[in-house]
Amino acid sequence: MAGRADKGIILTTGTFTAEARREASRDGAHPIELLDGEKLVGLLEKLELGLKPRTTFEIDRAFFDRFA
Numbered sequence: 848m849a850g851r852a853d854k855g856i857i858l859t860t861g862t863f864t865a866e867a868r869r870e871a872s873r874d875g876a877h878p879i880e881l882l883d884g885e886k887l888v889g890l891l892e893k894l895e896l897g898l899k900p901r902t903t904f905e906i907d908r909a910f911f912d913r914f915a
Contacts, residue, residue: 857881859883
């Protein structure tokens with residue numbers, strides 16, 4: 848990365864170890880952004896990229912039980 852980029856991004860659908868997070872933010876190291884599965888899903892939701900928003904409802908069975 849040295850001399851070729853301003854920042855690196857490492858993406859995973861899983862998680863990063865504590866050691867990986869420390870290394871990515873180590874003083875003197877080139878800036879590296881770690882994007883884990885949770886952040887990735889958050890970005891996809893925020894940008895509505897490949898997703899369609901949908902409202903869902905849960906049935907309140909207790910309400911209907913009194914009519915049975």
